[in-house]
Ligand code: HEM
């Protein structure tokens with residue numbers, strides 16, 4: 001029996017995984033440092049230098065990640081949509097649609113964190129952004145494995 005597969009072009013898969021891994025690593029480092037040693041550890045606490053470096057790298061990875069999502073939106077999504085009808089991959093359709101929405105949610109909450117978040121809601125927005133990011137990564141693992 002033929003095993004149908006809908007693979008990503010290797011450089012696109014590598015860009016997606018590398019940017020995703022760097023986003024998670026820098027986000028988790030920021031949370032750990034901010035709330036233990038840095039400006040989130042007490043009312044008079046000062047920012048730790050690692051916080052700024054984690055966010056500089058996080059921003060770099062975010063641009064690369066959005067580029068990867070754009071590439072995937074142009075090729076993989078429409079092709080996968082058509083293929084999944086033919087091969088009854090309904091699991092990939094629903095998880096793929098979720099991945100598209102969560103990708104948009106990450107871009108929107110990231111934008112709000114950078115440009116708008118007032119101090120009163122910033123911590124909650126940061127936690128929400130990071131939690132959705134981790135859920136997106138888990139969903140991607142399930143989507144990838146196939147139905
Ligand atoms: C495409 C995906 C993502 C985009 C576009 C994105 C974008 C951003 C942006 C623009 C910021 C604000 C940077 C700043 O204030 O200097 C930010 C902060 C942050 N991101 Fe992401 N991010 C993404 C994925 C993730 C993931 C997967 C995690 C998982 C741990 C994460 C965790 C965080 C954390 C903890 C912060 C700091 C929150 C705060 O300031 O309270 N991000 N992100």
Ligand code: HEM
Pocket residue numbers: 004005006007008009013016072076077080081082083084089092093095096097099100103140143144145146147
């Ligand atoms: C409605 C939208 C989407 C559809 C219909 C779809 C469909 C598919 C299908 C049919 C497969 C093949 C599974 C297999 O061979 O068992 C697949 C694999 C995959 N998809 Fe999607 N997908 C969608 C959106 C996305 C998005 C937004 C991402 C990235 C965030 C993504 C990342 C992947 C990855 C990494 C694989 C594994 C391919 C590889 O290892 O080369 N997909 N998708």
